[in-house]
Amino acid sequence: MCVIKQKKFCFSSLLIAFLLLAMLVGCHQEKSAGASSPNVIIIYTDDMGYGDVSSFGGDLLPTPNIDKLAEEGLKLTNFYVASPICSPSRAGLLTGMEPARWNITSFLHTKKANREREMVNYLDPNAPSMGRLFKNAGYATAHFGKWHLGGGRDVDNAPMITEYGFDEYSSTWESPDPDPLLTAKDWIWSPEDSIKRWNRTACFVTKTLDFLEENKDKPCFVNLWPDDVHTPWVASSDDYSAPRTTKWSYENLKLVMQEYDNQMGRLIEGIEQLGIVDNTLIIFTSDNGPELVDHADRAHGMRGMKWSLYEAGIRMPFIIKYPGVVPKNTVDSMSVVSALDLFPSLANLLQLEIPKDYESSGEDRSEVFKGKPSTREKSLFWEYGRNNTRFFKYPEGANRSPNLAMRIGKWKVLINDDGTRLELFDLFEDPGETVNLKDQYPDLAGQMKKELLTWRKELPELE
Incomplete structure (x- = not known):
C-alpha cells in the first residue's frame, strides 16, 4: 500500500507542478505581446501642412485615401509636434521627451554646424525609444523612411537604427546606414538612385506591408516616415534637370501630394488584404509645418510655417484609427495633444510596460484616443532658434516667431x-x-x- 500511495503522491505532485508551470507561462504571456496585441503603424509625413489634407479643410487637392482613414478613426484638431523642424520633432516623437533635453534643437547637420547651434551630432542611443518600448513587449519592430536623428554629411559615427530598438530598417541619406538603392550619391537624392525620388514612398509602403506579412505570428510596430512632402517636389525624371521654379511649383506639389495619397491608399488596401485591418492601430500626422505657404492655403489660415513657433509651424493634422477602441468618423476639437504624449499614451492603451526610470515630457492621453475629450494638465513648451546661428531659412516678417x-x-x-x-x-x-x-x-x-x-x-x- 505504501508503494501505491507513493505513486499516487508522485502523480499528484507532477500534476500540481504542471498546473503551476502553466499558470506561470500564462502570466508571462499576459505581460508579453501576443497574437491579440495590435500592430501599430506611425506615419510621420515630412513637411506636410495642416491644410494639405482635404479632410482638415485643405483645398490644395482631394486626398481621398487619407480622408478615408479619417472617416474610419478619430481626428484631432489641436495636435502639436515637439518642434517646427524635422530632427527635434522626430526626437520628441520617438522619446516622448522635449528634444532640447537631448540637445537637439534644430535639424542635424555637419559636426561644425551642430556645434555652432549647441547640438549633439546624434540622438543618444540610451534615450528612451518607442522602438525599444515595443520590442521589449515582444513586438517585431521596423523603421522605414527618413531618420534624421544622426548620420549623413560628415557624421560617420552615429549609432545604427537597431540601437534604438528596431529589428529592421531602410532609410534615406540622413541616417547612419542609408539604403544604397535610395542613395547613389552623397546627397538626399540623385538621378542615379535605383529607386527614384517619386517612388520612395511606394518603396517604404511595400517594405511595411512585407514586414507585416513576414511577421504574422507576432504583432508589429512600424515607423513609416516617408520624406514626401518635403521640397524639392520631384514628380518625374523631367524634374531632375528642371529649374528651381519647377521643383518648387504648385503644380509639382499637387503631383507629389496625389502620389502620396495614392500610396496611403495602397497601404490601407494592403492591410485589408492581409486580413489584419481590425487588429491594426494607425496614426497619421506630420513632423512640422510646410516650407512654402504661398501655394494655396497650406497653413489653413494659421500664422507661421516650418521654422516658426506660430501655429502653422507646430500644429499638425492628426488621425488615429484602431477598430473597436478608437471611435469612427469622430472629430475632437477640444483636447490638446502633443507628439510627446504618444509614448505614454500608446503604452497605457496597449498595456505595455514603461521603464521605471522613464520621465515623459508628455502625459497619458489614451482616454482621448478612446473618444473621451479632456483638458490637458501639463503645459506645452517649445524652443527654436537657440542662438540664431545657422538656423536654416528661419522665416522673416510676420511668420518669424x-x-x-x-x-x-x-x-x-x-x-x-x-x-x-x-x-x-x-x-x-x-x-x-x-x-x-x-x-x-x-x-x-x-x-x-x-x-x-x-x-x-x-x-x-x-x-
Whole structure:
C-alpha cells in the first residue's frame, strides 16, 4: 500500500507542478505581446501642412485615401509636434521627451554646424525609444523612411537604427546606414538612385506591408516616415534637370501630394488584404509645418510655417484609427495633444510596460484616443532658434516667431529667451494669432512668461 500511495503522491505532485508551470507561462504571456496585441503603424509625413489634407479643410487637392482613414478613426484638431523642424520633432516623437533635453534643437547637420547651434551630432542611443518600448513587449519592430536623428554629411559615427530598438530598417541619406538603392550619391537624392525620388514612398509602403506579412505570428510596430512632402517636389525624371521654379511649383506639389495619397491608399488596401485591418492601430500626422505657404492655403489660415513657433509651424493634422477602441468618423476639437504624449499614451492603451526610470515630457492621453475629450494638465513648451546661428531659412516678417512658446488651455504665449517680444494669444478666439493680448491680460502674460523662461533656464546646455 505504501508503494501505491507513493505513486499516487508522485502523480499528484507532477500534476500540481504542471498546473503551476502553466499558470506561470500564462502570466508571462499576459505581460508579453501576443497574437491579440495590435500592430501599430506611425506615419510621420515630412513637411506636410495642416491644410494639405482635404479632410482638415485643405483645398490644395482631394486626398481621398487619407480622408478615408479619417472617416474610419478619430481626428484631432489641436495636435502639436515637439518642434517646427524635422530632427527635434522626430526626437520628441520617438522619446516622448522635449528634444532640447537631448540637445537637439534644430535639424542635424555637419559636426561644425551642430556645434555652432549647441547640438549633439546624434540622438543618444540610451534615450528612451518607442522602438525599444515595443520590442521589449515582444513586438517585431521596423523603421522605414527618413531618420534624421544622426548620420549623413560628415557624421560617420552615429549609432545604427537597431540601437534604438528596431529589428529592421531602410532609410534615406540622413541616417547612419542609408539604403544604397535610395542613395547613389552623397546627397538626399540623385538621378542615379535605383529607386527614384517619386517612388520612395511606394518603396517604404511595400517594405511595411512585407514586414507585416513576414511577421504574422507576432504583432508589429512600424515607423513609416516617408520624406514626401518635403521640397524639392520631384514628380518625374523631367524634374531632375528642371529649374528651381519647377521643383518648387504648385503644380509639382499637387503631383507629389496625389502620389502620396495614392500610396496611403495602397497601404490601407494592403492591410485589408492581409486580413489584419481590425487588429491594426494607425496614426497619421506630420513632423512640422510646410516650407512654402504661398501655394494655396497650406497653413489653413494659421500664422507661421516650418521654422516658426506660430501655429502653422507646430500644429499638425492628426488621425488615429484602431477598430473597436478608437471611435469612427469622430472629430475632437477640444483636447490638446502633443507628439510627446504618444509614448505614454500608446503604452497605457496597449498595456505595455514603461521603464521605471522613464520621465515623459508628455502625459497619458489614451482616454482621448478612446473618444473621451479632456483638458490637458501639463503645459506645452517649445524652443527654436537657440542662438540664431545657422538656423536654416528661419522665416522673416510676420511668420518669424519669438524663439520660445508655451500653451496651456486656450492661451499661448511667445517670447524671446532674452525677454523681448512678449506675445499672448487666445487660440479659441484667434487661431490665426493676429491680436496680441499681453496688455489686456498683463497678469496672465506675466505669469506665463515667468513659467516659460524658467523652463528654458532648466534645459541642459551642451558641454
